[in-house]
Structures are given as structure tokens and as C-alpha cells.
Amino acid sequence: MLNQRQKITATEVLPLTCTREGSCCHGNQVLLNPWELALLASQNKLTTKDFKNTFTEDGGIRLKFNGKENKYLKKSCSLYSEEIGCSSHENRPLACRLFPIGRQIQENKSAYFFEGEQFPCFKECPNVTNLKSLKLEDYLKGQKINxxxxxxxxxxxxxxxxxxxxxxxxxxxxxxxxxxxxxxxxxxxxxxxxxxxxxxxxxxxxxxxxxxxxxxxxxxxxxxxxxxxxxxxxxxxxxxxxxxxxxxxxxxxxxxxxxxxxxxxxxxxxxxxxxxxxxxxxxxxxxxxxx
Ligand code: SF4
Ligand code: SF4
Known part of the structure; x- marks a missing residue:
């Protein structure tokens, strides 16, 4: 069955303080646009070709998830490090900045949503409910997404x-x-x-x-x-x-x-x-x- 998309407004308050368990850096799908790929290659001091070959699949459009498995038997993103989390945090793609939120553009307007009937973090990071909830607009400001x-x-x-x-x-x-x-x-x-x-x-x-x-x-x-x-x-x-x-x-x-x-x-x-x-x-x- 297809996941339902729940639209969210800017002022909605949600459990958006991350527990930093790295669950979403495992078994996920992260798409990259070409500018994001170039940024990540530059941060990793690689040519775009070498970065693409080492860290991505599907021609450079998707990050590889071929690292160590977590307790849910999901492999980590190729840029994930057990010690520090995302090794390219400063230049992480939009999909990672937004997660657990997604963004779609319809009729030239962007809208935010999350996938599924329950909030995505609840399944593997239930402790997220013990941390501070945030308004979506405040969360987005903190993620430097412009x-x-x-x-x-x-x-x-x-x-x-x-x-x-x-x-x-x-x-x-x-x-x-x-x-x-x-x-x-x-x-x-x-x-x-x-x-x-x-x-x-x-x-x-x-x-x-x-x-x-x-x-x-x-x-x-x-x-x-x-x-x-x-x-x-x-x-x-x-x-x-x-x-x-x-x-x-x-x-x-x-x-x-x-x-x-x-x-x-x-x-x-x-x-x-x-x-x-x-x-x-x-x-x-x-x-x-x-x-
Ligand atoms: S699933 Fe949610 S709480 Fe868990 S690491 Fe990812 S963003 Fe943080
Ligand atoms: S790019 Fe960084 S934040 Fe995004 S999935 Fe990979 S390790 Fe996690």
C-alpha cells in the first residue's frame, strides 16, 4: 500500500528535536541534485567523478547505503560514521536537512509533509517524544535550507x-x-x-x-x-x-x-x-x- 502523505503547515508543532541515533542515516533513500553532489565532492576533497563512483549509485542521483548495519539490520549511508554521525554534515543534501519532513512543489508552491500514518521518527527513535517539540518554521530555520x-x-x-x-x-x-x-x-x-x-x-x-x-x-x-x-x-x-x-x-x-x-x-x-x-x-x- 502506498504511504499516505500528511501535509504540515509552518506553524505546526512536531517532535522535531533529533535524538541523534542516526536511524534515518540507515536503510534510507537520499537523492542528490548535481550541485549537492559537487558540494559533497568538494568537502570530501574528491573530484565529482571519484565522489560519484565511491559514494553514489544510479548515476550519481542517489547516495549509496552500503555501510555497517544497525540493530534494525539496515545498512548505513556511505557518508555515515559511527563515531561522528554524518561525515559531511555541513553539506548534507536537502533530503537530510529536512528529514523527517519532505517537500513537494505543486503549482509553483512548495508544501511540507511527512510520509505515513505516524510521524517517521517514532518507529526507530521513540525517545524523540521526550525532547522539545518545535514549530516547523523554527525547525527549518535551524536546518539552513535556503x-x-x-x-x-x-x-x-x-x-x-x-x-x-x-x-x-x-x-x-x-x-x-x-x-x-x-x-x-x-x-x-x-x-x-x-x-x-x-x-x-x-x-x-x-x-x-x-x-x-x-x-x-x-x-x-x-x-x-x-x-x-x-x-x-x-x-x-x-x-x-x-x-x-x-x-x-x-x-x-x-x-x-x-x-x-x-x-x-x-x-x-x-x-x-x-x-x-x-x-x-x-x-x-x-x-x-x-x-
Ligand atoms: S529518525 Fe528522527 S530522531 Fe531518529 S535520528 Fe533520524 S531525525 Fe533523528
Ligand atoms: S548524507 Fe549524512 S545525514 Fe544524509 S543520510 Fe548520509 S550520513 Fe545521514
């Missing part, structure tokens, strides 16, 4: 830009109705993939330009990095399109643009099935309008 939320929102725009390019290639390149529908079927397949399958399906060149782009800017705030990344990704697709001689190559570029959009969406924790359905609906609307 840059990380900015990055999540900015990458959402990057995904929209890439999907817009895919849409333009679909609608404005003289593809026949049948070719358009075949292309849309490919988008649909991509949206139905798990993160693992999506990354396995994607060419290494594309995975690398998404998760470990070579961008040398100051990482302390995400805007320069993500702006440069956005340009780099658009240029990549533009070059692929310029080289396209046949309709088959145009279709392939169109599918790649959507694939890139969905991969980045996955890295920011968006629901790629919903997003692909949204873009398919938009495409079909325009196709039907033309006919």
Missing part, C-alpha cells in the same frame, strides 16, 4: 526548459502524426521506469553531463552553478539537433531531451510518472489542435 531549496527549485526550472525543448522538437520539426505518437510512446515508457532502470537506460555521456558536469564556479551558493549547468544542457541538445540529418535522429534527440528532463526531475525527488504524463498531455493537446 540554498538547498533554491537549488531544488532552480533545477525544477531546468527540467521544464529541457521538456520544453523536447516539446518543440516534437511539434515543430515536420514529424508525421505517426512519428509524433511513436515519440510520445517513448516518453511514456521513460516516465514508467524506476530510477534504476532510467539510469541504466541512459547513455553514460548523458548521465555524466547531468550528474557531474564540469563547471568551475564558486559552489557556496547554487545559482551560478545551476545557471551554467542549464546553459550546458541546452547547448548539448542544440548540438545534437544541429547534427541531426534524418527524422530518426531528430526523434532520438527529442527523446533524449525528455530523458534528461526526467533524470533531473528524479534527482530532485519529483514524480517522473506524473511529469511525463503532464508533458504527454500538453503534447497531445497541441497535436490535436493542429489537426
Amino acid at each position: 540554498n538547498h531549496e533554491y537549488a531544488q527549485d532552480a533545477y525544477l526550472e531546468v527540467t521544464q526548459n529541457l521538456a520544453d525543448i523536447a516539446l518543440t522538437l516534437l511539434l515543430d520539426t515536420n514529424l508525421t502524426n505517426e512519428e509524433q505518437r511513436e515519440t510520445i510512446q517513448n516518453w511514456k515508457d521513460l516516465g514508467g521506469f524506476s530510477l534504476e532502470k532510467l539510469t541504466q537506460n541512459t547513455a553514460e555521456e548523458i548521465i555524466n553531463i547531468i550528474t557531474i558536469p564540469e563547471i568551475n564556479v564558486n559552489l557556496s551558493s547554487p545559482n551560478q552553478f545551476i545557471e551554467a549547468h542549464n546553459e550546458m544542457l541546452q547547448l548539448y541538445i542544440q548540438k545534437k539537433y544541429n547534427k541531426s540529418q534524418t527524422k530518426k535522429e531528430i526523434i532520438n534527440t527529442c527523446i533524449k531531451a525528455m530523458e534528461m528532463s526526467l533524470l533531473i526531475s528524479a534527482a530532485i525527488g519529483a514524480n517522473i510518472l506524473e511529469l511525463s504524463e503532464h508533458w504527454i498531455k500538453t503534447a497531445l493537446f497541441h497535436i490535436d489542435k493542429k489537426n
Whole structure:
């Protein structure tokens, strides 16, 4: 059964003082956007490629949880240390800053929630109820999330830009109705993939330009990095399109643009099935309008 999402308001008071038992650093899923990966690599004095290979899976989109098991037989995050807890606390990703809370963006507004019928910390850290409860807004202030939320929102725009390019290639390149529908079927397949399958399906060149782009800017705030990344990704697709001689190559570029959009969406924790359905609906609307 799917977990229920409980929406929370900023003034809601919840047991948000952590017991520091590290339960959520075991057997969890932590997604990374490319700026977060670059930050963690820099803190660990590694190249992004080496950091990706050592600490992440699914092409650099998810932290590995391959460390020692805890008493619940759950393996620890690759950045977890029994002695000190998170070895990269200063640059931990947004997912870790927010836990046990999640964040979703709907209709350009962000909302906070927690998964499940009971508060996530209760199961493995029941002592959390003995510590001070906090208003959500105060908890968030303490987690220094501004840059990380900015990055999540900015990458959402990057995904929209890439999907817009895919849409333009679909609608404005003289593809026949049948070719358009075949292309849309490919988008649909991509949206139905798990993160693992999506990354396995994607060419290494594309995975690398998404998760470990070579961008040398100051990482302390995400805007320069993500702006440069956005340009780099658009240029990549533009070059692929310029080289396209046949309709088959145009279709392939169109599918790649959507694939890139969905991969980045996955890295920011968006629901790629919903997003692909949204873009398919938009495409079909325009196709039907033309006919
Ligand atoms: S599960 Fe909750 S209380 Fe336990 S370590 Fe994680 S955030 Fe802290
Ligand atoms: S990055 Fe740090 S805080 Fe996040 S799961 Fe790994 S060890 Fe825990």
C-alpha cells in the first residue's frame, strides 16, 4: 500500500528535536541534485567523478547505503560514521536537512509533509517524544535550507526548459502524426521506469553531463552553478539537433531531451510518472489542435 502523505503547515508543532541515533542515516533513500553532489565532492576533497563512483549509485542521483548495519539490520549511508554521525554534515543534501519532513512543489508552491500514518521518527527513535517539540518554521530555520531549496527549485526550472525543448522538437520539426505518437510512446515508457532502470537506460555521456558536469564556479551558493549547468544542457541538445540529418535522429534527440528532463526531475525527488504524463498531455493537446 502506498504511504499516505500528511501535509504540515509552518506553524505546526512536531517532535522535531533529533535524538541523534542516526536511524534515518540507515536503510534510507537520499537523492542528490548535481550541485549537492559537487558540494559533497568538494568537502570530501574528491573530484565529482571519484565522489560519484565511491559514494553514489544510479548515476550519481542517489547516495549509496552500503555501510555497517544497525540493530534494525539496515545498512548505513556511505557518508555515515559511527563515531561522528554524518561525515559531511555541513553539506548534507536537502533530503537530510529536512528529514523527517519532505517537500513537494505543486503549482509553483512548495508544501511540507511527512510520509505515513505516524510521524517517521517514532518507529526507530521513540525517545524523540521526550525532547522539545518545535514549530516547523523554527525547525527549518535551524536546518539552513535556503540554498538547498533554491537549488531544488532552480533545477525544477531546468527540467521544464529541457521538456520544453523536447516539446518543440516534437511539434515543430515536420514529424508525421505517426512519428509524433511513436515519440510520445517513448516518453511514456521513460516516465514508467524506476530510477534504476532510467539510469541504466541512459547513455553514460548523458548521465555524466547531468550528474557531474564540469563547471568551475564558486559552489557556496547554487545559482551560478545551476545557471551554467542549464546553459550546458541546452547547448548539448542544440548540438545534437544541429547534427541531426534524418527524422530518426531528430526523434532520438527529442527523446533524449525528455530523458534528461526526467533524470533531473528524479534527482530532485519529483514524480517522473506524473511529469511525463503532464508533458504527454500538453503534447497531445497541441497535436490535436493542429489537426
Ligand atoms: S529518525 Fe528522527 S530522531 Fe531518529 S535520528 Fe533520524 S531525525 Fe533523528
Ligand atoms: S548524507 Fe549524512 S545525514 Fe544524509 S543520510 Fe548520509 S550520513 Fe545521514
